[in-house]
Amino acid sequence: MTSTPPPLSSPPLTSTLPLTSTLPLTRIAVRPEPARPPARVAEILAAARDILEREGADALTMRRIGEVLGIRAPSLYKHLASKDALATGLAEVALAEVGEYLHRAVDEADAGAVVAALIGAYRGYALAHPNLYRMFTAGRLPRAALSSGLEQWAGEPFYRATGDPYRAQALWAATHGAVLLELEERYLPGSDLDRTYAALAEAFAA
Amino acid sequence: MTSTPPPLSSPPLTSTLPLTSTLPLTRIAVRPEPARPPARVAEILAAARDILEREGADALTMRRIGEVLGIRAPSLYKHLASKDALATGLAEVALAEVGEYLHRAVDEADAGAVVAALIGAYRGYALAHPNLYRMFTAGRLPRAALSSGLEQWAGEPFYRATGDPYRAQALWAATHGAVLLELEERYLPGSDLDRTYAALAEAFAA
DNA sequence: ACCCGGCGGCTAACGCTGTTAGCTGAAGGC
DNA sequence: GCCTTCAGCTAACAGCGTTAGCCGCCGGGT
Numbered sequence: 001m002t003s004t005p006p007p008l009s010s011p012p013l014t015s016t017l018p019l020t021s022t023l024p025l026t027r028i029a030v031r032p033e034p035a036r037p038p039a040r041v042a043e044i045l046a047a048a049r050d051i052l053e054r055e056g057a058d059a060l061t062m063r064r065i066g067e068v069l070g071i072r073a074p075s076l077y078k079h080l081a082s083k084d085a086l087a088t089g090l091a092e093v094a095l096a097e098v099g100e101y102l103h104r105a106v107d108e109a110d111a112g113a114v115v116a117a118l119i120g121a122y123r124g125y126a127l128a129h130p131n132l133y134r135m136f137t138a139g140r141l142p143r144a145a146l147s148s149g150l151e152q153w154a155g156e157p158f159y160r161a162t163g164d165p166y167r168a169q170a171l172w173a174a175t176h177g178a179v180l181l182e183l184e185e186r187y188l189p190g191s192d193l194d195r196t197y198a199a200l201a202e203a204f205a206a
Numbered sequence: 207m208t209s210t211p212p213p214l215s216s217p218p219l220t221s222t223l224p225l226t227s228t229l230p231l232t233r234i235a236v237r238p239e240p241a242r243p244p245a246r247v248a249e250i251l252a253a254a255r256d257i258l259e260r261e262g263a264d265a266l267t268m269r270r271i272g273e274v275l276g277i278r279a280p281s282l283y284k285h286l287a288s289k290d291a292l293a294t295g296l297a298e299v300a301l302a303e304v305g306e307y308l309h310r311a312v313d314e315a316d317a318g319a320v321v322a323a324l325i326g327a328y329r330g331y332a333l334a335h336p337n338l339y340r341m342f343t344a345g346r347l348p349r350a351a352l353s354s355g356l357e358q359w360a361g362e363p364f365y366r367a368t369g370d371p372y373r374a375q376a377l378w379a380a381t382h383g384a385v386l387l388e389l390e391e392r393y394l395p396g397s398d399l400d401r402t403y404a405a406l407a408e409a410f411a412a
Numbered sequence: 413a414c415c416c417g418g419c420g421g422c423t424a425a426c427g428c429t430g431t432t433a434g435c436t437g438a439a440g441g442c
Numbered sequence: 443g444c445c446t447t448c449a450g451c452t453a454a455c456a457g458c459g460t461t462a463g464c465c466g467c468c469g470g471g472t
Binding site for chain 1: 344346349370372373375376377378379380381382383384386387390391392393397398401402403404405406409410412
């Protein structure tokens with residue numbers, strides 16, 4: 001673990017990586033220690049996630065969260081500084097989840113189809129948790145508040161699949177874009193999205 | 207103009223296009239007639255755009271728009287049904303603008319570097335108008351309210367650059383994702399984004 | 413045993429948002 | 443000259459995140 005991989009969100013300016021076909025399919029970075037919030041905060045986050053996933057982003061109000069917990073909205077501020085802090089907490093949870101999911105997808109993929117497997121896993125997670133995915137993806141969340149290293153670790157599978165930090169960033173961005181457009185239904189009904197994702201995988205499979 | 211190209215957002219399920227390297231670099235679809243809103247509505251849209259670009263999305267309030275126009279907020283509803291309708295109007299303007307910009311970029315590109323030129327133009331527009339770009343991109347805008355064909359026409363440059371509807375969709379999504387991540391500063395400072403975009407262009411240059 | 417501090421609830425309220433209802437003056441058509 | 447329509451206005455509502463200030467309860471220290 002002496003040589004850490006370039007983090008996804010900030011590759012080193014000079015790549016020291018060989019551009020050969022031998023990919024670093026083994027995991028490199030260690031999973032960062034997950035944040036362990038106080039019990040009541042964890043309950044609030046769980047309730048918030050529940051509301052977000054079941055009822056949508058518009059329903060995620062402080063008053064609604066309080067209602068679910070049998071509490072009035074202002075009492076939430078005894079545990080959380082702001083709604084943004086709550087969003088950050090949710091992002092932390094989702095980031096750890098999706099990171100684990102993507103790492104496992106790379107672990108289990110056939111060597112020849114890593115990129116396609118990764119894209120498929122990414123898409124699968126986003127479609128399974130659309131509102132949660134939008135939460136830690138869209139909008140500006142205060143990245144400084146996230147556990148250090150978590151974001152890099154979550155993005156590492158793209159580096160494992162491409163073997164190059166810039167291709168990793170590009171593939172991550174591309175997959176993110178495709179998933180976002182799908183979530184927001186910007187493709188007219190009838191589009192064969194499988195073929196679009198296949199085209200994306202093909203472009204990065206070289 | 208008898209054979210229209212497959213629209214970007216909904217390619218035909220069976221592609222009738224040759225996958226050769228001869229790209230349809232000429233423009234195919236005609237630019238749809240731009241919507242011509244009543245004069246006062248156009249003034250409101252102009253003021254809204256001004257506020258959005260100069261002061262950010264949070265400042266784009268009905269009261270603020272009224273203030274700029276020397277009007278009270280409720281009076282805006284004599285011209286617009288809702289704030290969503292206003293957002294739709296802005297999206298229409300931006301879509302026409304970016305479409306024209308991208309088409310021209312493809313027009314003027316060297317034959318061997320169309321994809322890179324297109325990506326560069328897309329990135330350039332988004333960076334020049336970040337808040338406007340987010341407006342018609344993020345969030346859910348009622349696509350039914352947009353001028354029919356406008357969105358397809360605006361996306362056509364990606365088809366012109368790739369020659370295949372699915373690669374076009376994938377490239378569009380990928381560029382969109384990369385630009386979004388850049389706008390939301392999800393790359394840590396110090397990242398050489400030019401290289402990331404280059405990697406993206408390279409993947410689609412085949 | 414008592415006090416005392418803090419935790420975690422509560423109500424009331426503020427300023428902001430989009431939006432509606434209802435009034436009014438001015439302009440234009442018959 | 444009247445009457446309709448347009449385009450402004452004020453007042454107000456519900457809902458949002460958030461703050462201030464109050465209070466009961468529970469645990470620890472002396």
